[in-house]
Amino acid sequence: MSQSHTDTQTERNANEAGATGARSGLVLETQPTLKPTLLSLAGVILGGLVVVGFLFLNPTLLGAAERTEIAANLVVILTAIGAGRLLTRLYVLTKTRYVVTPNAVRREYSLLYKTFSRELPLARLRSLELRRSRIEAIFGIGSVAFLTGSVAQSPAHLEFANVPRPERVRRTVRDRLPRDTA
Amino acid sequence: MPTGRATRAITGLFDAVFRPSRFVRAPNAATRTSIRSTLRRLRGLSVVFVVNVVLYATPLTLSGFGVAVESDAPAWFVPIGRSVLGNPDTAWWLLAGIAQNSVFITAISGLTLLTYHAALIVTRSSEGFLLTLHTVVYSVSAYLAGIFTVLVFLSRAGPFATARELVINVQVRFIAVMYDVFGVPPSQRVFTLGDPVPASRLSPSETTILAVLGVLVLYFAYSMYLGARLNHGAGVTSAALSLLAVGLSPVLYVAALLVYSTGGLML
Structure with missing residues (x-):
């Protein structure tokens, strides 16, 4: 309940801020890259196929062939669920936009007639965090988290995940931070 | 707001299958809240549990499973039953059946809640009873109810006789071990161990349904693990120990039944 309430609030704020942003212009607009998710999807499908193939090549691995069949079915179901989850994430990523305006950073997506937008005013930013896993480094992407330093369960209030050229995003935001924060 | 409820139900189902971490995570998890807020969350969780248990038990009751009540509705229930379903005896039969079919899942949920929270306290990972309750309510509502539904389906479906025998055999073996221990x-002894059921008799559809059962068991265990990790911030070891405690719940349940039915311990 409170989550949807917060979303509504942020959505309204985002619309207001979006209107302001439109007036004063967007500083940066980008989308997350699909490469890591595609790689994970390929890994899940390939891993599932390898395990199922191994089980079928060794039908008596778990005793009776039917037991091995149960295990193979279990792996197939889990692989399908994993692939379904990643495909959903891919779809969401294609609908996601990361926006930097002169006054705020914003993550937004539209999904099945539902719009979600989360915005953080630059005045509330306390620090920026750039993270890069090995795979992200290979693809030249990374994640930029915007921290407010307020009390919350998670310190990162907003994150641009899997964003191309993350240094550019960080630099762009840093250049626009109020002097006492920067 | 029926559309909102339907959307939430669909999202919940989606999360239960594809995003268990989001499904079991307690929103706005705060360890110290006011009594009013605590009671409000307690009421919310109770509603979620009751609604899900009724959703689980109603189809079973309507299909005639586990209904042993054949007496007429008592006098105090007649006006209520008449206003709800028109026929007070049918309403009484339905209510009693739902209650009867909910008993086992409610009992095992209570036991899971106790063992899980006790383990979290012992490992000094507990961040509050409400967070444990949230984890157990959501895990039981989705995955344990799913497990029981598959078991009931197996117990009634004709083409799944071998799978049914296999599952019963596993349960009887477990109870036989408990008989020996006690x-x-x-x-x-109410249950006697029969001949082992050869897995070679399983049909492809039976291996599939048993795989589904296995997936649900894995989901249930994973959701309890995630609950300890995400809601209580427990470490890997503490979360694994809490999961182990949940695994011991059936042992405690059967032990309690044996003590009750035999009138005492004979260790």
């Missing part, structure tokens, strides 16, 4: 004399 030294229950053969004359007092």
Whole structure:
């Protein structure tokens, strides 16, 4: 309940801020890259196929062939669920936009007639965090988290995940931070 | 707001299958809240649990499973039953059946809640009872109810006789071990171990349904693990120990039944 309430609030704020942003212009607009998710999807499908193939090549691995069949079915179901989850994430990523305006950073997506937008005013930013896993480094992407330093369960209030050229995003935001924060 | 509820139900179902971490995570998890807020969350969780248990038990009751009540509705229930379903006896039969079919899942949920929270306290990972309750309510509502539904389906579907025998055999083996541990004399043993069921008799559809059962068991265990990790911030070891405690719940349940039915321990 409170989550949807917060979303509504942020959505309204985002619309207001979006209107302001439109007036004063967007500083940066980008989308997350699909490469890591595609790689994970390929890994899940390939891993599932390898395990199922191994089980079928060794039908008596778990005793009776039917037991091995149960295990193979279990792996197939889990692989399908994993692939379904990643495909959903891919779809969401294609609908996601990361926006930097002169006054705020914003993550937004539209999904099945539902719009979600989360915005953080630059005045509330306390620090920026750039993270890069090995795979992200290979693809030249990374994640930029915007921290407010307020009390919350998670310190990162907003994150641009899997964003191309993350240094550019960080630099762009840093250049626009109020002097006492920067 | 029926559309909102339907959307939430669909999202919940989606999360239960594809995003268990989001499904079991307690929103706005705060360890110290006011009594009013605590009671509000307690009421919310109770509603979620009751609604899900009724959703689980109603189809079973309507299909005639586990209904043993054949008496007429008592006098105090007649006006209520008449206003709800028109026929007070049918309403009473339905209510009693739902209650009867909910007993086992409610009992095992209570036991899971106790063992899980006790383990979290012992490992000094507990961040509050409400967070444990949230984890157990959501895990039980989705995955344990799913497990029981598959078991009931197996117990009634004709083409799944071998799978049914196999599952019963596993349960009887477990109870036989408990009989031995508690030294229950053969004359007092309700279940006797039959011949092992050869897995080679399983049909492809039976291997599939048993795989589904396995997936649900894995989901249930994973959701309890995630609950300890995400809601209580427990470490890997503490979360694994809490999961182990949940695994011991059936042992405690059967032990309690044996003590009750035999009138005492004979260790």
